[in-house]
Amino acid sequence: MVTAEVLPEVAAVHWRPRVDAAHLARDARRWTLCSLAHVVPFAGAATLLLLLQPLSLPVALVLLAHAWIIPELYAQRGANVLRPRGAAARPAGAGAGDAEPERRSVGLLGDLVGHDARALHARTGLVVEPGQLGTWIVGEAGAVLLHGHRRRAYCYCVKVDPRLTAAKELPSGDRIAHLLLALRSDEAGFATVANLSFSGARWRLRRRLRAELRPALHAALLRSDSGSSPAP
Amino acid sequence: MSKLIRMDHTGHSTLARWTPDDPAAVEAAVRAFREALDRGYLGMVTTGAGHAEHVRELPVNAPLVIMRLPIAGG
Numbered sequence: 001m002v003t004a005e006v007l008p009e010v011a012a013v014h015w016r017p018r019v020d021a022a023h024l025a026r027d028a029r030r031w032t033l034c035s036l037a038h039v040v041p042f043a044g045a046a047t048l049l050l051l052l053q054p055l056s057l058p059v060a061l062v063l064l065a066h067a068w069i070i071p072e073l074y075a076q077r078g079a080n081v082l083r084p085r086g087a088a089a090r091p092a093g094a095g096a097g098d099a100e101p102e103r104r105s106v107g108l109l110g111d112l113v114g115h116d117a118r119a120l121h122a123r124t125g126l127v128v129e130p131g132q133l134g135t136w137i138v139g140e141a142g143a144v145l146l147h148g149h150r151r152r153a154y155c156y157c158v159k160v161d162p163r164l165t166a167a168k169e170l171p172s173g174d175r176i177a178h179l180l181l182a183l184r185s186d187e188a189g190f191a192t193v194a195n196l197s198f199s200g201a202r203w204r205l206r207r208r209l210r211a212e213l214r215p216a217l218h219a220a221l222l223r224s225d226s227g228s229s230p231a232p
Numbered sequence: 233m234s235k236l237i238r239m240d241h242t243g244h245s246t247l248a249r250w251t252p253d254d255p256a257a258v259e260a261a262v263r264a265f266r267e268a269l270d271r272g273y274l275g276m277v278t279t280g281a282g283h284a285e286h287v288r289e290l291p292v293n294a295p296l297v298i299m300r301l302p303i304a305g306g
Contacts, residue, residue, distance in 0.1 A: 005285065005286055007286070009302050009303055009304065012304065013305070081306075100242075100243065101243040102243070103243065104242065104243020104244055105239070105243040105244065108237070108243065108244050108298075112278065129282065131282075142306065156305075157305060158304070158305050158306055159303065159304070159306050160300075160301045160303055160304075161301060161302045161303060162304070162306070163304070164301055164302070166240060166301060167301055169240070170239065170240070170241060170301075173243070174240070174243065174244065177300070178300045181276045181284045182300070182303050184282055184283055185276065185283075185284040185285055185286050193303060193304065193305055195305035195306060
């Protein structure tokens with residue numbers, strides 16, 4: 001993915017440094033430190049309590065639960081960026097009047113991606129897109145980047161500007177197509193505009209993803225390992 | 233034949249169709265493109281596998297021009 005021009009939306013967040021590999025590495029360190037800052041004090045206090053007074057086991061267990069739950073909540077926040085919204089999230093049969101716009105939007109999205117990506121979207125509602133920074137999984141209201149040799153997950157919350165009235169009525173395929181076109185035109189700008197909601201090990205994200213979305217993570221990983229050839 | 237589409241609540245709407253050798257159709261397409269820009273849309277063209285480009289003027293020779301809304305961090 002060659003960036004020719006800066007994404008126009010970057011002007012709205014002009015104070016943010018443009019995302020690149022070094023920026024991602026800094027984000028990764030910050031998130032790791034943040035996780036440690038939550039886990040170590042709770043786990044340490046639990047250990048200390050048990051050493052001082054074994055009868056404090058119930059309190060130590062509560063502390064250990066905190067040490068486990070807080071990082072899990074962060075990972076859940078990351079997984080939520082890929083959660084289906086709109087029609088895809090509604091129960092079957094609800095919003096039947098949306099069927100035609102959904103079909104048309106998915107048709108357009110299908111024209112933008114390759115056969116494999118179309119099939120994956122039909123299964124998961126997500127699109128896998130290779131880029132220079134890594135491999136992306138794009139959903140309706142966010143995207144996940146697998147970056148670096150460990151394929152660390154960076155979960156970004158980004159969507160069609162919700163302040164626009166027209167954005168509220170877009171079918172799911174169009175929401176993804178908006179993000180995909182922006183990503184393809186300026187990958188670093190896309191990551192700059194987006195809000196990072198979680199960065200961590202891929203397995204942490206996988207555990208919090210809904211089962212039907214996990215094949216997209218698997219496909220992105222395969223795409224990363226195969227050297228990232230762009231889809232048509 | 234080239235096509236100008238806008239992603240909207242219908243899935244997408246075709247705003248204009250034209251061929252480069254039809255000046256009237258091109259003019260109508262340019263008008264529709266500018267109207268969409270005025271309404272806050274951004275023009276995009278696909279420029280090869282996995283690539284897209286933001287355009288400020290209607291690229292008359294492009295087979296497909298897509299108007300999208302701006303994105304923002306959530």
